């Protein structure tokens with residue numbers, strides 16, 4: 445058995461990516477992909493909506509891009525400073541990540557994506573800010589960003605709920621997401 449990954453260490457790396465994005469005027473969300481067997485960082489990056497004008501480069505997608513081509517991702521861990529959105533959740537499930545470690549679920553609007561991943565067998569670990577300084581920093585940075593640039597936060601999530609889809613949303617219809 446390889447030694448367990450140091451979640452605090454890798455979440456700190458993801459946070460540093462988020463902070464870099466923040467300091468560039470972007471959305472402060474970072475992602476890091478780590479090889480479970482060796483602890484090697486395969487890729488890391490941050491949200492690039494502002495920096496690249498690209499709405500699909502979220503933190504997790506930036507880490508995917510940095511890691512590049514891999515035979516598979518079946519023995520890796522995705523670290524993300526913020527609970528993945530539906531796009532990134534879909535990517536995590538599509539590419540077979542067995543584990544996701546999340547720094548901040550406080551700034552997510554619901555636990556839907558966590559339930560989606562768990563329903564497909566992904567191990568989801570949410571770090572506790574009471575015992576993880578990195579997670580505490582992830583939450584504080586995202587909250588600060590939301591206070592400072594609420595319009596940019598909203599843009600990153602697609603501009604808010606689409607009113608024409610009201611009532612078909614699983615949370616409103618009561619349908620289970622699985």
Ligand SMILES: [Zn+2]
Nearest residue numbers: 502529531532
């Ligand atoms: Zn995302």
